[in-house]
Amino acid sequence: MNVQFTNLSTGNITSTEWSFGDGATSNQQNPSHTFNSPGTFPVTLTISGPGGTSNVTRQVIVQSANPPVASFTQDAVEGTAPLTVNFTDTSSGGQIDQRIWSFGDGRTETITDGQRNISHTYENVGTYNVILSVEGPGGTSSSTRQIRVGNPVSVDIVGSVSDENPLEVGLQAQASGGSQNYVAYDWDFGDGQTQANGNASTSVTYQSGGTYTINVTVRDSQGNTGQGSAIVTVIEPDALVAAIDVQQTSPTNLEVGLAGSASGGVEPYSFLWTFDDGTTAEGQSLNRNYTAPGQYLVRLTVTDSLSVAAQAEVTVTIEEEVVVDPLSAAIDVQQTSPTSLEVGLAGSASGGVEPYSFLWTFDDGTTAEDQSLNRTYPGAGQYPVSLTVTDS
Missing domain, CATH: 2.60.40.10 (Immunoglobulins)
Structure with a gap:
């Protein structure tokens, strides 16, 4: 505690001596003195002059100052870079003359004007220990809190066309970064269809073939968001x-x-x-x-x-079943004379169902397919002839 003393003595004074009761002295007319520890100190002023010496003693009581107790709050404990955090000094206890903020990323700030609020931006991913140190007559106190800064939320989309339905596309959002706790997926399927507060896995059925841009917005438990997109081509099936x-x-x-x-x-x-x-x-x-x-x-x-x-x-x-007569075949042999070697053969048929086909078979193994024909034999003799008639 610093005390300013004023010498009110009168008369012809040739020397002045102060004794502060803690071993310190002074010859100044109006000194100031700092008492560094609590206690009761007899302060004596002795003056001398031609008329003699006089002294007076006063008691100075120095009490212990209340120590400050450092504490602070922050509006975020984790987030994604760049992350701006607002801090509020909630320190209590004794008098505070100085506040020193250490943000854990190599940057500090000293405040002596009593300002209790401060903000700081973390540009890089990491875990940071924030320290607030407060100083006053009663001593020094500090408080530490932690900030976790993660990667921004990012998301990729994987799509696959259904084997059963070429117009149906299965979708999987693969998120990373942020708090790792993803609470909602908002889908836009590119054809006017949307899905809010959905899941990481979903599917969409398009009404026609084409190329569609699919977008998804992912939110984590800290309110951080990230977006991803994918282009899918849907081929419409052939007409049924x-x-x-x-x-x-x-x-x-x-x-x-x-x-x-x-x-x-x-x-x-x-x-x-x-x-x-x-x-x-x-x-x-x-x-x-x-x-x-x-x-x-x-x-x-x-x-x-x-x-x-x-x-x-x-x-x-x-069709109505038609009853037909049995098929029969006949051969008419036509000779100009019994000794003629050229013989005419005429086939005929009746019954069955027309038209007919005719197949002649001769004794020498040859065949012919006309209904009527002439055949020349090499000499006199008997020659068998077979006619096969087939109907429709």
Whole structure:
């Protein structure tokens, strides 16, 4: 404690001596003195002159000063670079004459004007110990708090087209940096579709093929955000086409096999048959029994996994069974004379179903296919001739 003393003595004074009670003295008229420890100090002023010597003593009581207690708050304990943190000095206790801030990154600031608020920006990633030291008559005190500065939030997008649906794209956001605790993903799929507060994994189904820019914004638990984007190309599937294969063992058979098929669209397909009598059936292939000859309309509707439908129609014709006479063949041998070596052969047929085909086979192994022909033999003799007639 510093005390200023004033000499009020009067008379003819030739010498002045102060004794401060702590071993220190002074010959000044009006000295000041600092007491460095608490206690009661007898301060004596002795004056001398022609008339003699006189002294007076006063007690100076020095009490212990209250020590300051350093403390402070900050508006962030972690964040991403660059991070600006606001600090508030909340120190208490005794008188504070000086505040020294050490921000842990090599920078300090000394405050002597009583200002309690200060801000500081951390440019680099790291963990920093912030120290506030306060000084006053009662001593020195310090308080330490920690700041963690991480990398900014960044995010990549990985996309994959669905095997089942070429218009559906699976998406995975891969975030890094920030607090590592990511609380929300806001998606923009590039076609007007969005998803707020979503997950890291999601999917989107586009209505048509094309190239789309997908954006995602990631938020971590500290409110830090990061953005990522990706471009995906979606190829629209070929148009769905349905077809019917009619399988008949004969034109008159009342049982008909129906086989459906499809191409394009997106598998799997479903098959729905509609018949002209109003009945329906499901399945890719089936057999249908008709009750009488006639023409019957068959419609097949194929639907793919995207609910796109295509149709095919066919008319099934069942002919009336025709009863025909048994097929018979005949040969007419035409000779101008019994000794003529050139013989005319005329084939004929009846019954069966026209048209007919004719096959001649001779004894020398040769054949011919005309209905009528002439054949020249080498000499007199008997020669077998075979005619085979086949109908339609």
